[in-house]
Amino acid sequence: MFGNSSFTITKNNHGVMHKMNPISRAFVEHAKHSKGVVLDIGAAYGIATLPILFESNDVHVIACDVSLQHLEELASQVKIKDKDNGSSLINRLTLLHGKFPDFHLEKNSLDAILISHVLPFLTGQEIEVGIEKLANFLKPNGILYMCSYTIYNKVMQNYIPIYEKRKLAGESWPGEIEDASLFWDTSNPLTAILPKKLNHLEPTLIESLLKKYNFTIKYLDFMTLSDEIPEQMKLDGRETMGLIASR
Numbered sequence: 001m002f003g004n005s006s007f008t009i010t011k012n013n014h015g016v017m018h019k020m021n022p023i024s025r026a027f028v029e030h031a032k033h034s035k036g037v038v039l040d041i042g043a044a045y046g047i048a049t050l051p052i053l054f055e056s057n058d059v060h061v062i063a064c065d066v067s068l069q070h071l072e073e074l075a076s077q078v079k080i081k082d083k084d085n086g087s088s089l090i091n092r093l094t095l096l097h098g099k100f101p102d103f104h105l106e107k108n109s110l111d112a113i114l115i116s117h118v119l120p121f122l123t124g125q126e127i128e129v130g131i132e133k134l135a136n137f138l139k140p141n142g143i144l145y146m147c148s149y150t151i152y153n154k155v156m157q158n159y160i161p162i163y164e165k166r167k168l169a170g171e172s173w174p175g176e177i178e179d180a181s182l183f184w185d186t187s188n189p190l191t192a193i194l195p196k197k198l199n200h201l202e203p204t205l206i207e208s209l210l211k212k213y214n215f216t217i218k219y220l221d222f223m224t225l226s227d228e229i230p231e232q233m234k235l236d237g238r239e240t241m242g243l244i245a246s247r
Contacts, residue, residue: 019228020047020048020228021225021240023114023242023243024147030143031056031112032055035059036110037059037060038059038112038114039061039062039137040116041100041114042114042116043064044067044074046077050078053093054081054089059111060094062094065097066097066098068097071096074093075095105137107136107137108136108139109139110137110139111139112142113144114146116148118148119146119201123173127173131206131210131212134213139247141246141247143244143246145243146245147241149239150203150222150240151174151200152238153233153234153239154233154239155194163175163200175200175201175202177197179196179197180194180198181196188232201241202241203241215245215246217244220242220243220245221242222237223242224237
């Protein structure tokens with residue numbers, strides 16, 4: 001239990017499974033009407049994947065996560081739904097166990113992609129490789145949805161002055177840290193369920209990278225969220241950022 005709302009702790013020491021925010025909800029609504037194939041990166045227990053499957057007739061969902069346990073739980077929920085309703089939703093679900101961006105999919109094969117709260121766990125080099133791959137995976141006019149924590153969160157507040165200096169010095173990834181725990185207030189319960197190696201971002205750090213791979217940015221900005229993130233992450237209203245971009 002974090003703050004006034006319950007968040008499910010992930011099984012891979014990567015924090016919690018988040019409730020849907022405006023970006024993930026936009027992805028779900030778009031995906032339900034796509035009639036093609038969509039990819040949910042950081043799917044966890046299926047908060048975005050399940051409503052797409054349950055509320056559509058045609059779309060196929062690839063659910064990707066670094067935790068096999070998460071994916072097995074997701075598949076179990078779909079199988080229960082199938083058993084109760086006599087449906088075959090499981091046939092429209094592909095489980096992809098692996099770390100982004102260390103997997104390959106067919107070029108121009110996806111109608112939409114959601115990558116949710118994954119970027120802070122990647123190196124800058126992995127993010128660069130990942131954005132190029134996402135551009136290749138998407139069909140022409142396919143849409144990328146992204147949400148992520150920024151550096152401006154309560155867990156990382158002691159590091160923000162250093163981040164700002166590194167950014168001013170022109171570093172590409174000023175939030176990339178080998179041991180973030182050196183800056184944590186360990187009284188914050190979230191620090192017990194996070195990896196030490198982190199790379200928090202902000203919108204300006206990925207804007208040029210998106211344009212490099214010919215994304216047309218429709219929305220890229222900080223997001224102020226209330227119930228969608230734990231109270232222990234809230235700092236000044238810039239805790240998360242959201243992106244919607246098309247190819």
